[in-house]
Amino acid sequence: MHDDQDYRSSLRVAPLAIQKTDLGSESESSQTADDASQASTNLYSTDHITPPSTPDGSEEDLDAQQTAARPVFHNFLRAFYPFHPNFAISDSTVTLPLNEGDVVLVHSIHTNGWADGTLLVSGARGWLPTNYCEAYDPEEMRNLLKALLNFWDLLRSTVTSDGDIFGNQEFMKGIIAGVRFLLERTNCLTREASTIQRNEILRRGRKSLLSELSSLVKTAKLLQEMLRSYLRADDNVNEIIDEMILKAFKIVVKGVRFLDVLEEERRLRAPPAVNVMATLAEETYVPPTPPVESTATFEDAHGQGQEAGSRSDDNSHLAEGAQTNASTNKRLSSVTHLPTLQDIDCRNPVPYAGIACRPNRVSERLNSSHDTFLSYLGSFIGRLHLQSQSRPELALAIKQSATSGSELFAVIDTVCRHNSSESESLDQARTAMFDHIRDLVYSARDILSAVDPDAEDIIMPQDNSRLLVAATGCVKAAGECVAKAKWVLERIGDFDFENEQTGLGISLEVFEKVSESRPRTPETSDALVSKTPEATPEVKRSSKRSSRHAPLDKPLPQIPGAAPQPENRNSAQISPPASRPQSMIIGEDVFSVASSVSSSKPSLPPLPRLRTSISLEESYSPMTDNSHDSEYHSSFRSDTTSSSAGSNSTYLSRDSESSLVSQAPTRASTPDSALAPKSQPSMSELSVDGSAGTSEEVDDVESKLLEKTFAHELMFNKEGHVTGGSLPALVERLTTHESTPDAVFVSAFYLTFRLFCSPSKLAAALIDRFEYVGDSIHMASPVRLRVYNVIKGWLESHWRDSTDREALPAIRHFAEFQLGSLLPSAGKRLVELADRVSSTDGSLVPRLVSSMGKTSTSTAQYVPADVPLPNPVVTRSQHNLLSSWKNGGASPCVLDFEPLEIARQLTLKQMNIFCSILPEELLGSQWMKKGGIDSPNVKAMSGLSTDVSNVVADTILQHSDVKKRAAVIKQWIKIAHQCLHLNNYDGLMAIICSLNSSIISRLRKTWEFVSPKRREMLQALQTIVEPSNNNKVLRARLQGHIPPCLPFLGMFLTDLTFVDIGNPATKQLPGAGHDEHGLTVVNFDKHTRTAKIIGELQRFQMPYRLTEVADLQEWLQSEIVRVKESEQGTSQITYYRKSLMLEPRENTLKTPVEAPSAQANHGQKADLFSWMTRDRGQQNHATVAI
Amino acid sequence: MAPRPGRYQPAREFHVVVLGAAQFVHNEWIESYDPTIEDSYRTQVNVDSRPVVLEILDTAGTEQFVAMRDLYMKTGQGFLLVFSITSASSLAELAGLRDEIIRIKDDEKVPIVICGNKADLEDQRSVPRTKGFSISQRWGVPYYESSARTKTNVDEVFVDLCRQMLRRDDASETYPEDSDRFDPYSYKYYKDKRKSRKSQNKDPHRPRCVVL
DSSP: OOTTSOEEOOOSSOSSOOOEEOOTHHHHHHHHHHHHHHHHHOSSOSOOSSOOOOSOTTOHHHHIIIIISOOSOOSEEEESSOBOOSSOOOTTOOBOOBOTTOEEEEEEEOTTSEEEEEETTTOOEEEEEGGGEEEOOOGGGHHHHHHHHHHHHHHHOSSSOHHHHHTSSGGGHHHHHHHHHHHHHTTOSSTTOHHHHHOHHHHHHHHHHHHHHHHHHHHHHHHHHHHHTTOOOHHHHHHHHHHHHHHHHHHHHHHHHHHHHHHHHHHHHHHHHTOSHHHHHHHOOOOSSOOHHHHGGGOOTTHHHHHHHHHHHHHHHHHHHTTSHHHHHHHHHHHHOHHHHHHHHHHSHHHHHHTOTTTTBHHHHHHHHHHHHHHHHHHHHHHHTSSOOOHHHHHHHHHHHHHHHHHHHHHHHHHHHHTTTTOHHHHHHHHHHHHHHHHHHHHHHHHHHSOOTTSOSSOOHHHHHHHHHHHHHHHHHHHHHHHHHHHHHHHHOOOBHHHHSOTHHHHHHHHHHHHHHTTSOHHHHHHHHHHSTTSOHHHHHHHHHHHHHOGGGOOOTTHHHHTTHHHHHHHHHHSOGGGSOHHHHHHHHHHHHHHHHHHTSSOOOHHHHHHHHHHHHHHHHHHHOOOOOHHHHHHHHHHHHHHGGGOOHHHHHHHHHHHHHHHSGGGGOOHHHHHSOTTSOOHHHHHHHIIIIIHHHHHHHHHHHHSOOOGGGEEEOTTSOEEEEOHHHHHHHHTOSSSOOOHHHHHHHHHHHHHHSOHHHHHHHHHHHHHHGGGOHHHHHHHHHHHHHHHHHHHHHSOOHHHHGGGHHHHHHHIIIIIHHHSHHHHHHHHHHHHHHHHOSSOSSOOOTTTTTGGGSOGGGSOOTTSOOOOOOOOHHHHHHHHHHHTTOOOOOGGGSOHHHHHHHHHHHHHHHHHTOOGGGGGGGGGGSGGGTTOHHHHHHHHHHHHHHHHHHHHHHTOOSHHHHHHHHHHHHHHHHHHHHTTBHHHHHHHHHHHHSHHHHTOHHHHTTSOHHHHHHHHHHHHHHOOHHHHHHHHHHHTTOOSSOBOOHHHHHHHHHHHHHHSOSEEEETTTSSSTTOEEEEOHHHHHHHHHHHHHHHHTOOOOOOOOOHHHHHHHHHHHHHHHHHHTTOHHHHHHHHHHHHSOOSHHHHOGGGHHHHHHSOHHHHHHTHHHHHHHHHHHOTTOOO | OOSOOOTTOSOEEEEEEEESSSOOOTTTTOSSOOTTSGGGGEEEEEETTEEEEEEEEEOTTOTTOTTHHHHHHHHOSEEEEEEETTOHHHHHHHHHHHHHHHHHHTOTTOOEEEEEEOTTOGGGOOSOHHHHHHHHHHHTOOEEEOBTTTTBSHHHHHHHHHHHHHHHHHHHHTSOOOOOOOOSSOHHHHHHHHHHHHHHHHOTTSOOOOOO
16 A cells, blocks of 8 residues: 555664655655744754653653553554654654644554654654653544544555455445544534534634545545446555545544634633633633643644644634724634633623622632633643744733733732731732733733744744743742732631722722733832832833834834724724624624723723734735635625725725735645645645535535434444444444445344344334434435345344244334335335244245355355266165164174265265254354253254264274274274265264274274274374364365365364353443443454354355265164163263273283282272272272172 | 473473363453464463463363363363352363363373362352362362453463473473383374373372272
8 A cells, every 4th residue: 555655764763673654745745844843943853762851841740651651552642742853854764753733643652662653644654752742532533533543454454355345435434423423522513503603713624624524535435436447557546545544634633623623612611601700710720731732723744734824814814804903803812712702801890790799709809810811821821832823813812811910910919908918928929920921921022023024924933932931930920929819818818809899890990900900001000010129010011011002113014004003993893793703793892892991091002013913914814825715705705895894095905905815816826735745635725625616525424424323333343344333333334325235244243133132122223223314315215225125134034033023013013104104015025024924933035055155165166966976885785784684684884884885974964964053053152051952953963973983982892802893993994084085074073083082092902903004094084183273284174175065063163162252242432432431332243253153164054965875874873873872971981991891901910019009098089980990900900899 | 292392491382171061261351352263272371480382272162072072181281170160060070071081191190270260250159169179189189269251360270280280291201101001093192191101100109099
């Protein structure tokens, strides 16, 4: 599959001297993409033999978790820190550069901590340090990840032929079900889901996920067509398969991203959704650093291009929608998600007063504002981990952080003022926090102001680290400060805000504080200044603020547009929101909040500053605007026009620019797509695709996703065979609409289903399947037909009335009503069958003798029916012997007949029983239970085998003449030899076992009369039935053996026993369940194995074409009966005694002296073996009594 | 079988035969168990830091092929007699099996371990522990209670058996062989028999016979 790829030797890092393949051009592009960021990011670059130390020193616990305590092999890892090896990336490098958030499919992990993995984002394979990664297995993604693993295994497997795999679309089901599961779990299954409706990024993420899926489905169908039409240049097929793997990777990458966005949204949304801080305090004790998931929202090496695209996309929407400040705010905030807005909302006096009752305690306020602050900082820090982020985002994040920070500050301040005596240390902490916030704001300002107009609209990583330090400082300082404040509160007691000022006034006052810490109110800032020892922070702060106010300060070229905009903002506020998408309306709220916050002040300084960066964004957007889908575009465009009504000229120009963006065909030629090789369609290409032609297909995929399915409850092995599944999932597999069901699976199911479900449950599941498929119009009729066929097949060929009777009423009812109403003739047929089945014994339509093994044996090789039967080798005199025996004469001896004919008749006798063994006799080890009552033919078979052995022993031992015994032994050796020629291994086994038994083999004198030639023959025969190495020789012989052949049944029985006992009945399907243990599903693998063994046995249920000689059969039978009657189950002991009598032990004679001493010993033991010692004694010591 | 093992030969190979009414699948409950593979019955264990390759012949499922037992038993150098602690009758069957082993191997000291399986099903126990131990004492063979399912005492059972076999193997080498045992074709087991015969002869404490 990867033949066409570049081979890369492990020049630098690879801990093992393994040549790793790479997905050719893929990796180049990804690495090129990485190169950009690498230049600036590779802080941790060296030639590592062992993985570089874990990036963040403070995360020792993480380190331990990653490397030391990892007993579990994780299939997927996710980088939580970028890894960019220092050296230039050459073709010979196999170290994978990682970007934070990259998801990797792990193939193996070396003990030194390096893992061999494939980067999903690019398909590049190489070594990567596991300590930079953590296991990635979020519950929502689990099924998709699992499906990807299966997919990967399947597509790369060489075991199964392409035709088998790709001849139908079965192999696609896992991926589809995985995507469905993801969307289902996240409540985003339908387009109308509220989450999707609310969040534009999610909506687009979902759409791009689906279009990727549809593209994969399309490719898969193409492949199927190709294989079907035999236009199979193998290269082509391989190319397509490679492409499919990449597409599957991308589906997962998009799924990951989707989930990231969703989680960030959830996280930000959760606290303020309750509007007031009380719950916030309970629900989100936000950790200082957000989980990696949130960081990774936008980043991926390969995704970077796309992400940049989508990000700028947002921004370009911004541009379009940003006639005003207000809409600017809104767009941005919708990037960082609604909650922010609502959160800001909280600060609005009105809602606040409304719920003023509970959260007015200072401690509550303290907690909630601290939480808010931390959540902003958290998401900010999280975003800092992105390799790039846009300026507006940064600006907004800083603004939010500063706002919430100042709110916290205000609360602290209140505490300070409430009891100044206790709060000295608090004061210091407060000052420290203030400093940190200031640092953060300053840093941000510096970075934002140092804009190179031509530079990318992203914050450089080195700036990131600066911001990171500042933000982390804030987190720490805030934590200390809050702790101190709590300590103070404990001392002075909690108090109500309301006590200080009544009603709205309080919150207003708080707000005053907010705005006070913001630059606007000179008096409060003065107050603050006076409090802080440094005496300048507030000044600095206000100066900073003023820098925000004054666009003049900025060296930015974009500023010109900024100056006139304050008015715009106002106008935007006024403009009717009705014409805007929902998100914009929310955004407007933000703005109104913001404006109401600032409206008390005469000037509105901070916003223009933000706007500046936005205009930057705007100018940038056209270049990267690539991932829009047209739908979105158009809606936005109309919005733009409607809102542009009241805008000024600056504004109009921007508008024209933005509409140019959306209309110009430049989209397709993005830098990203230029980099991307053809096999790796970039997101932009895809979405162009999507908007152009495949929207139906996306819809198609979507409708597929909406279908009820249990496909995710199936488990597969690497060959793509079902190894486990819930009953509904198995039934679904049985009645798949896309292809004729896999014959092996179907026969295994019919044969074994009673082992894992009751017949009535199966009937119910089938009927349920019939019902729920009705929701999916395109496949309802084929599936229903299949359901009918499955039930028909069950009734016709697999019905076991004793157990299945209980299902009959349900089936009849189903046939009459559900099925009958849709397919009257089918319903009628089923009713007929149901009636007949209950009145007939045995199956209505005899099933093929070896339906399961059919495929493995070419029928042409069976002995054709027109070949004349061989003539029996029975002479006249032998006939006469037999007839005189029948007339009461003496019984002939085994020596009287031809070995060949005895072997033939024996074979016929055995085969008759063997052929009548029913598959159900072999299930659940039941031939060993209840005395084998449910497995009569198995029992008969083993009984016959034992009888034959006994006949052999008996016929030998019945002669007291040594030479006669030797002659009989020779005769049996010849018969065994003939059995081998007839491929009758069961007979061979029975005879050899007897000849080889201690009873016969000890007859030394007898054996001396057997010629060496016969002994050699026996030895050769014996090696065939030799049980060592798990019947290696016999297995090898039976492998692909052409019937007629009678295998040794015992070997099948042992195999079946071990499959039955050695494999559990159920499995845990991770992910699909409702708890962490996963779903318990049927271990179908066990049943497949059982069915396979039974199928192999059935393959040999093929009668010999030999002539039965009735008289000889009769004689054989009489011999068996005679032996049976005389022995009565103690045959072995009886024969052993006989053997000892014929040829007494010799050794005891050698040691007669020892005998007396032995007598004294172990009387008890001797007692136990009295029969033995007696025999011995009898021979050697006449004194021993019997 | 391998040529006569030298005293310090690194890995000895022993054949163990598992007998009894209760199946004792030594590698039960692995993810997907395929018994049709040759290797599934071969295992290497370390016994007192001596490597030993065990080939385990488990006849589960073929109890009804009575005549086969002789063949199986001949193959083995050590025997695991398994019964289920939940079934008294399964214990009763062991006596017959042991008699047969001793007869076939012609050796009362043949390495044997009695194994009360399904020890995880304590609540269904119908064979008291003491019963197992009393039989163990009477036969002079160790008794273990094990659970293949919970992997309790599974290894221990085999290790014990290995120790017994190793001890005999070591001991047998100090004695010259005698050749009184005749075996026309099963040369593979020929040596074992001679060994057992020999040790039987040389063991002064071995009961020679007899009831008078």
